[in-house]
Amino acid sequence: MAWSVAALLDGGVAEVVVAVPAAERDEFAAALPAGVVLVEGGATRTASVRAALAAVPGEATAVLVHDAARPLTPPAVVSRVLAALVAGAPAVVPVLPVVDTTVAVDDAGIVTGAPDRGSLRRVQTPQGFSRAALDAAYDRLPVGQELTDDAAVVRAAGIPVGTVPGDERSAKVTVAHDLALAELMVGAAAPEPAAGTVLR
Incomplete structure (x- = not known):
């Protein structure tokens, strides 16, 4: 979580709101930078986003929604999303090409x-979204309805969603294999210790 917050701040986000489990609030508060606003998450992803949106300062004109399960997202991706919003996009997502053959299958x-x-x-x-577009889209989404992400929420409201280049390092960490790959990437990016440095 701390790495995800750092990427957002380094990429140009001014304020960060994090939805966390109520029982773990103190642990998150200890691990995250001062100034990060913590709110109690909901039972679903959509409920957690609604709770976080309610805590976003009223003067904010743009909102980014980030999945903390993508801890290695480079700040440059954040900057690209913000730049697209500044240029006038009402909604924008980072994307990568599909490189594998993809097929549709039936029930069998x-x-x-x-x-x-x-x-x-x-x-x-x-x-990323204009604050007005995201608020309007969530206002139209029936309570209890779950969509796969926030881009789907705004698309359901008829709002066009643009794209910017994503990054392979933004892979989602969901299973043990993903975590192992993330640890390898972190290890490969770590600088060599200076002569005489003691690592503990």
């Missing part, structure tokens, strides 16, 4: 088709 697991991957993209976070 039989391949029924292969969409052209040239038009497909993998969506990452942070996803």
Whole structure:
């Protein structure tokens, strides 16, 4: 979580609100920088985003929603999202091309088709929105309805979503294999210790 917050701040975000489990609030407060606002998350992703949005300062004109499960997101990705919002995009997401052959299957697991991957993209976070667009989209989303991400929420409200280049380092850490890869990337990026340095 601390790395995700650092990426947002280094990328140009002015204020950070984090939705956390109520029982772990003190632990998050101890691990995160002073000034980060903590709110109690909900039972679902959408409920947590609603809670965090309610705590965003009223004067904020743009909001980024980031998944803390992407701790190695480079600040440059954050900056690209912010730049697109400044340029007038009401909503923008970082994306990467789909490099594997992708197929559709039926209920029996039989391949029924292969969409052209040239038009497909993998969506990452942070996803950026004008504050007005995101608030309006969530106001229209029925309570209890769950969509896969915030871009889906604004698209359901008829708001166009633009894209900027993402980064392979923004991979989501969800299973043990993902964590192992993230640890390898962190280790590969660590600087060599200076002569005489003692590592503990």
